[in-house]
Amino acid sequence: MPLRTLYNMAQNKPLVQKLLASSYTAATKAGKIIRDIMSAGELGIVEKGINDLQTEADRSAQCCIISNLTREFPKVTIIGEEGQSQCDLPSDWVVPDGDAEILGKQCPEEYLNVKDEDIVVWVDPLDGTSEYTQGLLDHVTVLIGLSVKGRAVGGIIHQPYYNYKSVKNTEGRTMWGLVGMGVGGFTPLDAPKDKLIITTTRSHNSPVVVQTLEALKPDEVVRVGGAGHKVLLVLEGQAHAYLYPSSGCKKWDTCAPEGILEAAGGKLVDVHGDHYDYHKEVEHPNTRGILATNRTVDNAALLKKIPESVVSKFPKKQKV
Numbered sequence: 001m002p003l004r005t006l007y008n009m010a011q012n013k014p015l016v017q018k019l020l021a022s023s024y025t026a027a028t029k030a031g032k033i034i035r036d037i038m039s040a041g042e043l044g045i046v047e048k049g050i051n052d053l054q055t056e057a058d059r060s061a062q063c064c065i066i067s068n069l070t071r072e073f074p075k076v077t078i079i080g081e082e083g084q085s086q087c088d089l090p091s092d093w094v095v096p097d098g099d100a101e102i103l104g105k106q107c108p109e110e111y112l113n114v115k116d117e118d119i120v121v122w123v124d125p126l127d128g129t130s131e132y133t134q135g136l137l138d139h140v141t142v143l144i145g146l147s148v149k150g151r152a153v154g155g156i157i158h159q160p161y162y163n164y165k166s167v168k169n170t171e172g173r174t175m176w177g178l179v180g181m182g183v184g185g186f187t188p189l190d191a192p193k194d195k196l197i198i199t200t201t202r203s204h205n206s207p208v209v210v211q212t213l214e215a216l217k218p219d220e221v222v223r224v225g226g227a228g229h230k231v232l233l234v235l236e237g238q239a240h241a242y243l244y245p246s247s248g249c250k251k252w253d254t255c256a257p258e259g260i261l262e263a264a265g266g267k268l269v270d271v272h273g274d275h276y277d278y279h280k281e282v283e284h285p286n287t288r289g290i291l292a293t294n295r296t297v298d299n300a301a302l303l304k305k306i307p308e309s310v311v312s313k314f315p316k317k318q319k320v
């Protein structure tokens with residue numbers, strides 16, 4: 001599409017739709033940066049905490065996403081995993097346009113009057129950092145989540161190494177979702193009937209995770225890295241549920257996955273069945289654990305199988 005046409009199209013669109021479209025192109029560019037840094041071989045690994053790494057790819061991908069979005073949406077709050085420090089955006093990391101497919105959609109009515117101050121964007125520039133450093137590249141995702149008035153309503157999951165084992169020089173894939181508008185870049189699928197497949201952490205295991213899995217008696221446990229990757233397995237029916245009874249994940253790990261999953265008819269809640277809040281003052285850790293389910297799964301029925309001795313370890317959401 002000619003650039004001028006795309007520009008005019010974007011001008012007339014509501015803020016949430018423009019943000020989603022620009023997040024799509026920013027996440028895709030961040031994926032290219034992540035692949036380039038891996039190819040160059042200088043990962044620049046820093047230990048942020050116990051079992052918590054950061055690489056040059058995390059830093060550069062965040063620089064690309066936050067700088068591009070801040071340039072276009074200076075009044076929107078954007079919170080990134082790697083802090084808020086400003087960076088100089090190289091000219092070839094600038095993404096001038098949003099995604100044309102998203103901009104071409106009809107925006108649901110509920111977003112028409114959403115203002116800058118109603119939105120918080122949660123950015124995980126590289127989810128699955130330990131797996132990235134270990135060469136488990138298909139576990140890596142770039143996550144940009146959109147929350148409106150505290151609820152996760154949509155976002156982008158970009159998988160920079162999608163099919164990299166079979167496709168030479170893969171450019172990855174970029175998936176989007178917005179509650180009320182639908183999803184794109186992938187096909188949501190039902191989980192298989194008559195069995196239970198649960199995906200959970202591979203790099204942050206704990207006795208509570210093991211105890212909970214035993215109680216749910218799954219037919220199969222799929223241990224992979226990254227919150228984004230695990231929710232993709234749920235979205236595409238390769239797992240019925242993503243279970244993580246732990247407080248390790250943060251808001252930037254779950255905002256985009258939750259928004260896209262809910263746009264596809266699934267659900268992501270804490271171990272008590274409550275949604276997380278994503279407003280700008282909220283604490284970053286998801287201290288109440290996670291259960292995300294495929295659109296065909298009865299989330300509440302699965303929650304009931306989590307033993308009370310596990311559920312009681314997690315605080316309940318404070319009602320306001």
Ligand SMILES: Nc1ncnc2c1ncn2[C@@H]1O[C@H](COP(=O)(O)O)[C@@H](O)[C@H]1OP(=O)(O)O
Nearest residue numbers: 052126127128129201204225226227248249253
């Ligand atoms: N204990 C923890 N410390 C730091 N990050 C964690 C922890 N547990 C989970 N995470 C984050 O949540 C994501 C999902 O966890 P897991 O892969 O263990 O299921 C991880 O990719 C990691 O994000 P990141 O890789 O962006 O630091």
Ligand SMILES: [Mg+2]
Nearest residue numbers: 124127128253
């Ligand atoms: Mg993460």
